[in-house]
Amino acid sequence: MQNEQNERSISVLSKEERSYAPSAAFAKTASVPSKAARAKLSAAAARSPEKFWDAAARELHWFKPWRKTLQWKVPDAKWFVGGKTNLSYNCLDRHLDGPRRNKAALIWESEPGKVRTYTYLQLHREVCLFANALKGLGVKPGDRVAIYMPLVPEAVVAMLACARIGAVHGVVFGGFSAEALRDRLNDAGASVVVTADGGWRKGAILRLKDAVDEAVKGAPTVKAVVVLKHADNEITIDETRDHWWHRLTAKASPVCPPEKLDSEHPLFILYTSGSTGKPKGILHTTGGYMTQTAWTMKHVFDLKETDVFWCTADVGWVTGHSYLAYGPLLNGATAVMYEGAPLTPQPDRFWSMISRHSVSIFYTAPTAIRTFMRLGEEHPAKHDLSSLRLLGTVGEPINPEAWRWYKKHIGGDRCPIVDTWWQTETGAIMISPLPGATAAKPGSATLPLPGIDADVVDMTGKSVPLGSGGYLVVRRPWPSMLRTIWGDAERYRKQYWSQIPGMYFTGDGARKDKDGYLWILGRIDDVLNVSGHRLSTSEIESALVGHPFVAESAVVGRPDELHGQAVVAFVTLKGGKIPSPELKELLREFVAKAIGSIARPAEIRFTDSLPKTRSGKIMRRLLREIAAGGAVRGDVTTLEDFGILAKLQQDEE
Ligand code: WTA
Numbered sequence: 052m053q054n055e056q057n058e059r060s061i062s063v064l065s066k067e068e069r070s071y072a073p074s075a076a077f078a079k080t081a082s083v084p085s086k087a088a089r090a091k092l093s094a095a096a097a098r099s100p101e102k103f104w105d106a107a108a109r110e111l112h113w114f115k116p117w118r119k120t121l122q123w124k125v126p127d128a129k130w131f132v133g134g135k136t137n138l139s140y141n142c143l144d145r146h147l148d149g150p151r152r153n154k155a156a157l158i159w160e161s162e163p164g165k166v167r168t169y170t171y172l173q174l175h176r177e178v179c180l181f182a183n184a185l186k187g188l189g190v191k192p193g194d195r196v197a198i199y200m201p202l203v204p205e206a207v208v209a210m211l212a213c214a215r216i217g218a219v220h221g222v223v224f225g226g227f228s229a230e231a232l233r234d235r236l237n238d239a240g241a242s243v244v245v246t247a248d249g250g251w252r253k254g255a256i257l258r259l260k261d262a263v264d265e266a267v268k269g270a271p272t273v274k275a276v277v278v279l280k281h282a283d284n285e286i287t288i289d290e291t292r293d294h295w296w297h298r299l300t301a302k303a304s305p306v307c308p309p310e311k312l313d314s315e316h317p318l319f320i321l322y323t324s325g326s327t328g329k330p331k332g333i334l335h336t337t338g339g340y341m342t343q344t345a346w347t348m349k350h351v352f353d354l355k356e357t358d359v360f361w362c363t364a365d366v367g368w369v370t371g372h373s374y375l376a377y378g379p380l381l382n383g384a385t386a387v388m389y390e391g392a393p394l395t396p397q398p399d400r401f402w403s404m405i406s407r408h409s410v411s412i413f414y415t416a417p418t419a420i421r422t423f424m425r426l427g428e429e430h431p432a433k434h435d436l437s438s439l440r441l442l443g444t445v446g447e448p449i450n451p452e453a454w455r456w457y458k459k460h461i462g463g464d465r466c467p468i469v470d471t472w473w474q475t476e477t478g479a480i481m482i483s484p485l486p487g488a489t490a491a492k493p494g495s496a497t498l499p500l501p502g503i504d505a506d507v508v509d510m511t512g513k514s515v516p517l518g519s520g521g522y523l524v525v526r527r528p529w530p531s532m533l534r535t536i537w538g539d540a541e542r543y544r545k546q547y548w549s550q551i552p553g554m555y556f557t558g559d560g561a562r563k564d565k566d567g568y569l570w571i572l573g574r575i576d577d578v579l580n581v582s583g584h585r586l587s588t589s590e591i592e593s594a595l596v597g598h599p600f601v602a603e604s605a606v607v608g609r610p611d612e613l614h615g616q617a618v619v620a621f622v623t624l625k626g627g628k629i630p631s632p633e634l635k636e637l638l639r640e641f642v643a644k645a646i647g648s649i650a651r652p653a654e655i656r657f658t659d660s661l662p663k664t665r666s667g668k669i670m671r672r673l674l675r676e677i678a679a680g681g682a683v684r685g686d687v688t689t690l691e692d693f694g695i696l697a698k699l700q701q702d703e704e
Pocket of ligand 1: 323368369370444445446447448449470471472473474475476496557558559571573574580583584585
């Protein structure tokens with residue numbers, strides 16, 4: 052068995068080396084049409100990254116030009132210093148004087164199948180109405196507005212309305228629990244929460260307003276809650292605090308001039324998992340984020356005026372911020388949005404949507420592709436997918452098998468695939484093929500984009516030779532870089548700028564092959580990647596020890612064919628508490644309630660004690676091996692005795 056697996060991975064490795072050059076037909080019309088063109092662009096950008104980004108920023112509208120392109124003192128970057136702009140103006144108003152005025156900006160489909168389209172003109176009007184509604188609630192520039200919504204157009208409207216008036220939005224994924232929402236509201240000091248009665252998910256209603264009611268009880272900074280009527284479920288309204296979206300906007304004026312904001316004005320906070328239990332509020336600012344998001348959207352996706360672009364991410368994640376909302380709108384593109392679950396009502400939902408809306412660029416996560424692969428190619432085969440011309444992936448490494456399936460059964464062997472590496476912290480794509488220029492190798496995100504100084508280095512910061520592995524870093528600041536962790540500048544410095552001297556450390560390990568292509572090996576800190584979503588092991592551990600029966604816990608990831616990684620929790624119980632399958636279920640639900648269902652452990656394993664080193668550190672490597680090997684599977688109630696294992700391990704060290 053072991054041998055079989057080894058052989059398989061060796062053969063996969065050799066196949067990995069196969070590269071897929073862009074077709075002549077695709078390259079002909081691409082914005083960067085050849086390997087040489089990319090190399091030239093990269094060389095120029097490497098000579099002067101500031102000149103490169105300066106030119107990119109000039110393609111957008113600024114009320115006042117900047118004095119200085121970059122001001123940099125580790126770890127604080129300021130881009131386009133002194134410039135004044137507005138992101139909502141660049142996404143909307145800028146397109147209203149030309150042929151894009153009546154072009155579809157958003158095509159939205161609800162899970163039950165309702166379709167709504169907003170032109171740029173219509174979207175502009177909705178944004179102005181809602182911006183004035185927020186102003187009416189007393190929201191001022193710099194105030195934090197939390198958005199906890201289903202994936203509906205109004206979520207994008209609320210984001211753009213904040214950007215218009217200079218409020219800082221903090222989108223919290225609708226799948227997060229009331230407790231997780233409350234923590235984020237408190238950390239950000241949000242004064243307003245925008246939500247909906249409920250949202251659709253797998254044919255059922257997710258009761259968002261109920262969660263908000265619970266969260267706000269413990270969040271004293273929240274003064275007002277705006278509720279969109281969407282799923283029509285019964286909710287309770289607190290007249291002193293809650294406002295219906297439709298009533299507020301019915302009274303509001305449709306005229307709302309954009310605030311002329313400083314390039315470094317805070318744009319949004321987005322929480323993500325780090326290696327400690329407390330989620331980090333990643334802060335992005337206006338001018339730099341706008342510039343890199345616009346550039347990458349245009350060139351990584353080789354965007355054309357007639358494209359219909361569908362990014363399947365929720366706006367609760369950074370991918371939804373940069374490539375569902377801002378990237379497409381900054382470029383005057385047409386974006387598709389889908390509220391619901393991918394397999395509802397049938398496994399061919401996505402393919403039916405691609406066909407019905409003539410989607411030409413499709414951007415999704417490897418975990419979704421693996422799910423579709425498992426369900427079988429007969430589902431995409433039922434639909435005409437000939438409108439597609441480019442595919443993308445994001446969020447985790449894609450295994451070559453899934454890559455080839457995607458290429459063949461979705462892309463008809465005709466569409467290039469861009470495997471894009473980036474993070475919540477980087478704000479926009481950093482490492483990726485340019486589809487008309489870069490030969491793809493399945494499983495590799497290929498090369499750093501022009502203007503991005505990413506590399507694989509050793510612990511001292513020295514670049515590793517071709518063919519070796521190390522830490523993935525970025526040497527110089529880039530425009531859409533996070534500026535800080537909200538309220539914790541010290542954690543920002545320590546987390547990102549102290550591990551490898553003078554460089555931004557991504558938290559990922561990577562390998563550089565003989566052609567300089569980068570292969571992401573995954574996180575090397577205590578962060579898990581489950582279905583492309585980041586989870587911190589210690590966040591789940593602290594949720595578990597919050598249960599009165601639990602004495603101690605250690606959470607690790609085990610490889611999972613479908614989800615990339617699965618959460619395995621080792622748990623020791625307090626004296627007198629008896630392990631049982633019911634308790635296991637209870638604890639799984641307990642975590643789901645504390646954080647959200649994405650964090651629900653796939654497996655709980657009870658143990659008498661956790662294996663620890665002499666200094667008391669949990670031996671995670673050992674637990675990971677045990678979790679991966681599944682040696683003690685079966686009877687889940689068995690108490691595992693790590694005493695001997697730990698002793699053996701210590702003797703080895
Ligand atoms: C992982 C998502 C391999 C990586 C945009 C990173 C990837 C983390 C890729 C960030 C990719 C993202 N190939 N791994 N193309 N894209 N990752 O913040 O470990 O949710 O550090 O941002 O996802 O996840 P985040």
